[in-house]
Amino acid sequence: MAKGTPATLALERANEPFALHEYDYDPDADRIGLQAAEALGIDPARLLKTLMVEAGGKPAVAIIASDRTVSLKKLAAAAKVKEAAMMAPAAAERITGYHVGGISPLGQKKRVPAFLDAAAMAHATVLVNGGRRGLQIELAPARLAALTGAQVVDLEHAPG
Template identity: 45%
Template structure:
């Protein structure tokens, strides 16, 4: 299957973390990549998470929130131990992660970045997030994701 060897999938496989890869035909006209994944895979939007890159006090930081919600920048800043947060520029996010916007995975970044996962993820046995390209999702336990990403879990979705 094309694209299965993304850095996120390679990392999960190498670390022997249980996961499943779900591929679907991405529609380039889709307005929201996360909502598209939720609809095409027939999953509740609360269980599909999007990976957003923000700057917290000038440090690129990953926020992982349900596609049904939005990233609360104040909450992200607080969770990351900072004062101010703003969304990162797309080019900076792509450069630091090695992924294309709309396909940024919460794992396997080019640069080690702080990761904060919304606490709603812990309500599910498994969650879905980008595997590193549009049309490719990883299903894994939120605990495994948090451990592998060395993530903080905090209420960051608005």
């Protein structure tokens, strides 16, 4: 079993059931979430990536399937702000207390508004980063939303 991370410790404190999955993290992967899904042999739609964003200049987290692209326009609308942008990696690490490639939506240093893509709710369980590179936490998407205080909204960028 993996050593505790702030994410796993938060789940244990909340008496929340979860499963851990470890894999060989590839720092050179083009898309970390897709590499994790492939390494674990699961559908990329079930492995959610944690994206730190700035919504109206304030930090927020977007949680979306690893094979999808977040629409910053939809995120801004959900946050009721004019615009949203991806957060710089150094700022994301400072705010969350995690390293890029290991950012979990759970157990962050400071709780920020969270937005969970509605498509995640179609799965019995989803996986999110466990707080370090090479570690994923599996839990029910409704529990993920409850634990992060996430608004469940459509975040997917429509192609075209």
